[in-house]
Every structure is written in structure tokens, then in C-alpha cells.
Amino acid sequence: MKYLALAAVMLLTGCASVVNDSTHPIKVETKTIDGQLVTGADCKLTNDYGSFITKSGETVQIRRSSKDLDIVCKTAEQNDATARAISRANGGMFGNILLGGGIGAIIDHNKGTAYTYPTWVQLIFGKSLVFDRSAEKDGQPTVAAELGSQQ
Template identity: 65%
Template sequence: MKKIICVAAVASSLVGCASIVNDSSQQIRVETKTQTGEMVAGANCKLSNDYGTVEVKSGNSVALHRSNKDFDITCVHPSNPDATARGISRANAGLAGNILFGGGIGAIIDHNKGTAYTYPTWIQLVFGKTLVFDRSAEKEGQPVAPVEPATASK
């Protein structure tokens, strides 16, 4: 019986906490609006990070592979100038749980898989502007408030 418990304990320590709690990808809601605040659906948007590029029409959500690297997004619409932004990646609670309870192995696994990080979940780009969206400013049920690029820091 002790052998089974030991094997289970060792095996569970090799799996990252964030890997259990989080998928390797995350849904991000992308919206676009004019500088006067009018919502514009249907713009062609491309989100890119170190795992690749995904496309989505504004007004919809898309799955983006999680990473410790930020993502860049550009939305193009024929009636408006391009809208660009950066989404800041932040460590999530799974990484902290690994460090506190699981030790370094789980933290390394989750870091390498990207599951230890989370992006802003709802962003609204503004045509003609370059913005930064930081997950640390996220409030449930609301789009993340953008910050100007010069004021954003990791």
C-alpha cells in the first residue's frame, strides 16, 4: 500500500498544477470600435505569439495558445485605419500553486507548455490607435481597459 501511495505522489508531482487547471489555449474575445466609440463588427484580425498566428473576425472569440510571451494583434477594416495592440501575458494562479505546493518541476512544465500564463480575455481595439491590454487590469464581465504603450510595463 505504501508503494502505491509513493508512486502516486511522485507521478502527481511531475504534472504541473496549471496544466491540470488550464488548457494550453485560451479564448480571447476581440472587438473593434472607432475613435468615437462606435462598435464595428467583422474586421479581419490576426493574433500572433511565439506559437503562431490565428485569425478571427471582430465581434467573435478565438482560441490562442497560451505563452509566457505577449501577443500582438492587428485588425483591418476597409472603412477604417488599422487597429493594433499588444496583449500582456501574466502568470496565473497555477504557477503560484506549483511553486508553493508542487516544487520546481511542475512550474517548469507549465512554463514550457504556456499553461502557467493567461492573456486578457476581452479586448476592444480602436481603429487608428496602438494600445496595450494588460490582464492585471481585468475586471469580470468587462473588456480590459487599454493603456497607452509608453505606460505599459511588465
């Protein structure tokens, strides 16, 4: 009976909703073009759930979403550092498909809990980068792809 109740809760709420919080941490760092770490830059991270403000060198809790996350970091001494963090389905979404079926997957997709951004990004002033969680390695910043230099 206890297992039946647990299964019903997972089906009604979605597997990722049970396993994952609606937020997750992202460490935001900034560097100069020559690789020097810069702390304390003003950073704004934005997705469809709103904007989140932090300083470079800090970790901020971001609302999970199926939409990508735009990041802009500013400091008076440098050109802006911009990036896009790609949202990717996490293990909760696959658990939904295997265990909960379509209802749980739809609920978690709509709530964003089935998605995760890269957990550590390093923006470079004067550049526009893309960070994809599929390139993430534990204990290291996510490797970025460059969109191009800003003027």
C-alpha cells in the same frame, strides 16, 4: 496510495498543466475612434506558438504562452487597430510553487499553461493599445493603455 499517485502526476506534469488547458478564449472587439462598435474586421493574433485568425466581435481560442500576444485588426474603411496583450502568470503557476516546487513550474512555464492573456479586448482603429490582464474586471472589457496614435 491514490493521493500519492495524484501528487506524483502533478509533480511530473506541472500543476497548471493539470488545472489549465493549453488554450483559452479571448473576445476581440473593434471600435472607431468615436466609440462605435465595428464587427467583422479581420483580426490576426500572434504569439510564439503561431497566428490565430478571427473576426472582430468573435471569441477565439489562443494558445497560452509566456510571451505577449500581438493583435492587428484591419478593415478597408479604417486605419489598422493594433494591440499587445500582456501575458501574466495565472494561479496554476503559484500552485506549482506552493505544491509542486520548481519542476512543475519549469514544465508549465515551458508549455505556456501557467500564463493567461486578457479575456476581452476592445481595439480602436488608428490606435496602438496595450492590454494587461492585471487591469481585467469580470464581465467588462480590459482597460487599455494607449501607446500612441498611428498616422
